[in-house]
Amino acid sequence: MSAVFLLLCSSLVWAQSIPPTPFEQTKKQSLPDSRTIDDYLMTLDTLSPRARRVALGTSAGGRPIPALLLSESPSFLQGAVGEQHKPTVMMFGSQHGNEPSGAEAMQQLARELVAGEHPELLRRLNLVLVAMANPDGRDLSSRHNANNDNTNIDYVALQAGETRLLVDALHRFDPDVVFDAHESGIWKRVLTREQGWMTDVEAQFDMGNNPNIDGRLREYTEHTLLPALIERVSSAGLAAVRYRGEITSLDQAVSRGGLGITNLRNYAAMQGRVSILVENRLDNKAGVYATPRNIAERVRKQHLSMLAMLQLVADEAEPLLALSHRARQRWQSADADRTLWMGVSFGTNREQPEITLPLVRMADGHKQLHRFRNREAIVTREPVPLAAAYAVTRERERMARWLAHHHITFETVSEPRQLLVDRLEITAVRKQSEARPGVREKVKPEVRVNRQSVTLQRGDLLVPMGQPLAPLAALMLDPRSANALYQEEGWSWLQPGAFPVFPVVEY
Structure with a gap:
């Protein structure tokens, strides 16, 4: 019933x-x-x-x-x-x-x-x-x-x-x-x-x-x-x-x-x-x-x-x-293919360098095909193997809030900890005279990588890359990325010197 x-x-x-x-x-x-x-x-x-x-x-x-x-x-x-x-x-x-x-x-x-x-x-x-x-x-x-x-x-x-x-x-x-x-x-x-x-x-x-x-x-x-x-x-x-x-x-x-x-x-x-x-x-x-x-x-x-x-x-x-x-x-698995492209943009499609698209004349509604340069090819640069983690040593409370908003898992270091890292040093910063097509990359840093042992201090952050959001986190945290957080207003950290966020090789 x-x-x-x-x-x-x-x-x-x-x-x-x-x-x-x-x-x-x-x-x-x-x-x-x-x-x-x-x-x-x-x-x-x-x-x-x-x-x-x-x-x-x-x-x-x-x-x-x-x-x-x-x-x-x-x-x-x-x-x-x-x-x-x-x-x-x-x-x-x-x-x-x-x-x-x-x-x-x-x-x-x-x-x-x-x-x-x-x-x-x-x-x-x-x-x-x-x-x-x-x-x-x-x-x-x-x-x-x-x-x-x-x-x-x-x-x-x-x-x-x-x-x-x-x-x-x-x-x-x-x-x-x-x-x-x-x-x-x-x-x-x-x-x-x-x-x-x-x-x-x-x-x-x-x-x-x-x-x-x-x-x-x-x-x-x-x-x-x-x-x-x-x-x-x-x-x-x-x-x-x-x-x-x-x-x-x-x-x-x-x-x-x-x-x-x-x-x-x-x-x-x-x-x-x-x-x-x-x-x-x-x-x-x-x-x-x-x-x-x-x-x-x-x-x-x-x-x-x-x-x-x-x-x-x-x-x-x-x-x-x-x-x-x-x-x-x-990205939670330990598969071999864990490489990210830090540089991405559009370039000329060499197989079809021009394309015709329809437009309508304002005066009388006449439709006509117009020829345009075709820049739809995706260009990739700077392949970087995904690190074991990223360390954050600046504005740590603010960064912790930002990571939490993205639902990215992180750890706050509770006592000094020595780790093998790829320390990133910005040697120069070039202002992009014209933003790369496809991304909002306002400046381009030149980065030198130095593998060394670094001691993280209490309060520093560790963002592990063995999590589902790993590729997203790495592309936003790494200063070499065209999609980095530091391209955004209020996060202008791209200055010459040792960068306060860097990949951890082992931890």
């Missing part, structure tokens, strides 16, 4: 009317504020046993940052306990607050799932939807938060509280897949206003592409998952392509999305997660549309992109899970 009763209750929940999203209630004519969206997520939580709204924290401006969990698994909804044969997908919307369509598409998707649409998805996936990754920017129509932080490129320094909350959420829910939804403006200051052209893109997809990401995971994402996703979205009627980076001038070279781990896409992939970025079209402000700035159509495109991604992940669950789980455990 109890089973029949539960089935009846479940059927009643599914049968009841699920209200439209706040955006839909305005007939897609205006955007609700962040608190209205949060109220709607609470409503879905109340109405459905398959939805649970959880608090991640608050923004710099005091606004709530919630996540909505969607699943048929009570253990996942209540304790964020993943399932071995069921991918967990974490989706982020509106990291840039002036790109609002991702948040609206995510609410629509949640409404549909709660109402019983796409039932195969909740049978095959656990979902974590962070519709408003930047609620301050949402309400202020700004790219940044209330403190003027660009949280989208803060994943090394973790200056903003919002970024730290999102990093905590990655570890709390441990997703196999991370999906980051953005919009890309077609109007550019030089390209459009001065040269008369706009970009022509409906949906472009990128992935974690830093060459230090687990090789098998990167290969699978680039050559299997991404092409399949682009094909599915295109077949659904939305022209989709591989991401080609910002085109702001007819005279520039083009590449792919940045290689740096300051963005969520590469940061998450460095942790062994499949990581996908979408940028859908953000239409021209001067255009005439059925809804303000074509917002209804923009939300439709974001929704289509998200739904296609979820359906593909469900179909690819077995190989995707195997590769993601392996990647997250790889």
Whole structure:
């Protein structure tokens, strides 16, 4: 009898009317504020046993940052306990607050799932939807938060509280897949206003592409998952392509999305997660549309992109899970291949030095292919074997807080300890006249390595490299890395002399 009763209750929940999203209630004519969206997520939580709204924290401006969990698994909804044969997908919307369509598409998707649409998805996936990754920017129509932080490129320094909350959420829910939804403006200051052209893109997809990401995971994402996703979205009627980076001038070279781990896409992939970025079209402000700035159509495109991604992940669950789980455990083993590339950037693709891409003439809408220099080849430099650990001997309390924010394991030395290390001496620092394409490398230190015995003092830190976050930690701690912490504002440690962070050979 109890089973029949539960089935009846479940059927009643599914049968009841699920209200439209706040955006839909305005007939897609205006955007609700962040608190209205949060109220709607609470409503879905109340109405459905398959939805649970959880608090991640608050923004710099005091606004709530919630996540909505969607699943048929009570253990996942209540304790964020993943399932071995069921991918967990974490989706982020509106990291840039002036790109609002991702948040609206995510609410629509949640409404549909709660109402019983796409039932195969909740049978095959656990979902974590962070519709408003930047609620301050949402309400202020700004790219940044209330403190003027660009949280989208803060994943090394973790200056903003919002970024730290999102990093905590990655570890709390441990997703196999991370999906980051953005919009890309077609109007550019030089390209459009001065040269008369706009970009022509409906949906472009990128992935974690830093060459230090687990090789098998990167290969699978680039050559299997991404092409399949682009094909599915295109077949659904939305022209989709591989991401080609910002085109702001007819005279520039083009590449792919940045290689740096300051963005969520590469940061998450460095942790062994499949990581996908979408940028859908953000239409021209001067255009005439059925809804303000074509917002209804923009939300439709974001929704289509998200739904296609979820359906593909469900179909690819077995190989995707195997590769993601392996990647997250790889750096705990003592395998022979433990080398990192400290220098990464884009260079000329010698097999295809030029590429043609479509643009639209501002004056009359005429479409035309334009030729650009093709700098999509990934260049790697300075291979460095992964050390046994890294020692930290400066601003140790501050560094301890920073490591803890990243969930990187470390030890505080309790008494003097002699160790064999590779002491790093900076002999010169060159200011980059032009940042290397693909990374935010502002200065380039010249480093000499001296193997010697060093005595660490009480309070110094040791960061072991036998942990899942080892490659991420090493790339942020090592001054030779193009992704080092010391490239970030407030961490200008790159000065001539013995560097206070260095690899430990044996400990």
